Amino acid sequence: MPAKTNPSDLVRRVRKGEHAAASRALSIVVDDGKDSEALAKEFFKASGSVQKIGVSGPPGVGKSTLTGRLVGHFRSKKLKVGVLMVDPSSSISGGAFLGDRLRIMEHATDPGVFIRSLASRGMIGGLTYAIFGAIHVLESLGCDKILIETVGTGQDEVEIASVADTVLYVTTPSMGDEIQAMKAGAMEIGDLFVVNKADLAGKDKAIADLKAALGLGHSAGQAVKAWEPPVLATSAKDGDGVPELAAGLEGHWDHLKKSGEGRARLKRQHATELQFWIQRRVIKSALERVTDKNLEELVARKTDPASLGRRLLK
Numbered sequence: 001m002p003a004k005t006n007p008s009d010l011v012r013r014v015r016k017g018e019h020a021a022a023s024r025a026l027s028i029v030v031d032d033g034k035d036s037e038a039l040a041k042e043f044f045k046a047s048g049s050v051q052k053i054g055v056s057g058p059p060g061v062g063k064s065t066l067t068g069r070l071v072g073h074f075r076s077k078k079l080k081v082g083v084l085m086v087d088p089s090s091s092i093s094g095g096a097f098l099g100d101r102l103r104i105m106e107h108a109t110d111p112g113v114f115i116r117s118l119a120s121r122g123m124i125g126g127l128t129y130a131i132f133g134a135i136h137v138l139e140s141l142g143c144d145k146i147l148i149e150t151v152g153t154g155q156d157e158v159e160i161a162s163v164a165d166t167v168l169y170v171t172t173p174s175m176g177d178e179i180q181a182m183k184a185g186a187m188e189i190g191d192l193f194v195v196n197k198a199d200l201a202g203k204d205k206a207i208a209d210l211k212a213a214l215g216l217g218h219s220a221g222q223a224v225k226a227w228e229p230p231v232l233a234t235s236a237k238d239g240d241g242v243p244e245l246a247a248g249l250e251g252h253w254d255h256l257k258k259s260g261e262g263r264a265r266l267k268r269q270h271a272t273e274l275q276f277w278i279q280r281r282v283i284k285s286a287l288e289r290v291t292d293k294n295l296e297e298l299v300a301r302k303t304d305p306a307s308l309g310r311r312l313l314k
């Protein structure tokens with residue numbers, strides 16, 4: 001890593017499409033390193049017009065394999081693709097899920113694909129401010145589509161909806177019976193549903209169950225819906241259904257742009273980003289002011305955490 005990091009030089013190189021510069025910028029933004037705010041400010045300017053696709057669903061349903069397929073599809077259309085994998089365990093400099101990496105490895109050397117994993121461990125609620133910063137870097141890098149794979153814990157499933165424009169929810173035929181019991185949250189955040197592993201038995205039943213569950217979930221008290229979440233089938237293993245899925249994703253993107261819903265979602269994303277920025281800064285700066293004397297005062301019952309906390313926030 002070069003010792004000198006001139007922020008404006010780094011920004012310029014990212015905008016030129018240099019992956020090494022994007023890697024460096026990403027690390028700084030994610031780790032909140034020196035110049036991170038100056039960088040984030042610049043990257044934000046160029047953001048807001050690229051479709052961010054969240055790929056969510058329980059572990060093992062084939063999210064990574066399908067993400068790899070979608071990358072391949074977008075590349076065949078000459079689109080530049082950014083992939084963020086939210087990894088519960090690794091540190092950003094360390095590895096991704098080895099398996100996940102392997103599944104999209106064929107794209108790792110493609111200059112039209114930028115892949116990065118983000119650690120969610122230790123973050124408040126998994127996805128936090130860092131993911132927004134990372135997305136803005138990828139947008140500045142010139143990515144035309146950004147795929148974000150989450151780990152599939154309930155928390156991430158819901159949070160991806162405040163980060164992505166389009167949420168793809170992945171299930172499998174063997175989930176047929178579980179669909180009834182699927183968390184309401186998953187039903188509400190999905191813009192498209194896909195039954196992956198359609199090469200296995202039970203695809204049709206799974207699709208029917210999913211459609212029935214969606215119908216039930218959405219009919220209550222709602223007027224004509226602007227967007228009916230489609231239920232598609234894919235086999236990520238052999239690529240079946242991937243072009244149709246890509247067309248569905250594009251259809252949702254068109255819908256977002258035409259209906260004004262895209263703007264509403266962008267606003268919600270910015271509200272979340274702002275919330276995380278404030279949390280990070282306020283907590284950090286208040287905690288930095290805590291002295292041993294403060295703690296002694298607590299022990300001596302001269303003050304209490306609420307009063308002290310208020311004082312430190314001032």
Ligand SMILES: Nc1nc2c(ncn2[C@@H]2O[C@H](COP(=O)(O)OP(=O)(O)O)[C@@H](O)[C@H]2O)c(=O)[nH]1
Binds near residue numbers: 065
């Ligand atoms: N039969 C079948 N297996 C698949 C398909 N897609 C993925 N798999 C397998 O399912 C396992 C989990 O896939 P992975 O992409 O890591 O799932 P993730 O945990 O949701 O990211 C791997 O062994 C894949 O090879 C599919 O369409 N059909």
Ligand SMILES: [Mg+2]
Binds near residue numbers: 064065097100149
């Ligand atoms: Mg995965």
